[in-house]
Amino acid sequence: MNGKKGQVFSGDAVIAIVVLVLAIIGFLIFSQRTGDERATSSLVEENSVLADVLSAQQTGGDVPIIGERLDEARIRQLHALDYQSLKRELGMKSDFCIHFTDTNGNLVPIAGVWFLGSPDINVSVGTFLFTCNGTLLGASSGGVLTQPECNDQGDNDADLSIDYPADRQCATVVDGSEAT
Numbered sequence: 001m002n003g004k005k006g007q008v009f010s011g012d013a014v015i016a017i018v019v020l021v022l023a024i025i026g027f028l029i030f031s032q033r034t035g036d037e038r039a040t041s042s043l044v045e046e047n048s049v050l051a052d053v054l055s056a057q058q059t060g061g062d063v064p065i066i067g068e069r070l071d072e073a074r075i076r077q078l079h080a081l082d083y084q085s086l087k088r089e090l091g092m093k094s095d096f097c098i099h100f101t102d103t104n105g106n107l108v109p110i111a112g113v114w115f116l117g118s119p120d121i122n123v124s125v126g127t128f129l130f131t132c133n134g135t136l137l138g139a140s141s142g143g144v145l146t147q148p149e150c151n152d153q154g155d156n157d158a159d160l161s162i163d164y165p166a167d168r169q170c171a172t173v174v175d176g177s178e179a180t
Helices: 011-054 074-079 083-090
Strands: 097-099 115-118 121-123 128-131 137-141 144-146
Touching: 074 083, 074 115, 083 115, 097 121
Parallel strands: none
Antiparallel strands: 097 115, 121 128, 128 137, 137 144
């Protein structure tokens, strides 16, 4: 043995590895942020297109919203389509759910239609959580999801009528009490 000691780590190599790792992390963070911005921009653009398609702002065509009036027959036609056909009809690429509310934020059915869109999307309206196909999942109270009395499959007021529409005390499935 000649007595020479070899250098195990080179300071330059360590610095180069640290710089490379930081560059990769920076690239990943930048590319993720850019992807999120593109996705957000795409959704904003689709929302604008959807508003034009649904309203009289588009030229020609059979639109369900004309000014402040709704064409109930057109809403029923759109509701009768399967989801993929509805997406094509409205020119949408992303999943969506359309619902109408009044000025107080209450859901308003149009021609018996509460929602148009993907049955896989959940929608919060006030304290209530629905699927886009109109199934009431429950009401949120303090972070706990519960069913309103008018949709809990029980005869809460002992009048032998269960839930909306059978119980005349229930105006909708979201009524919290069968007794009023």
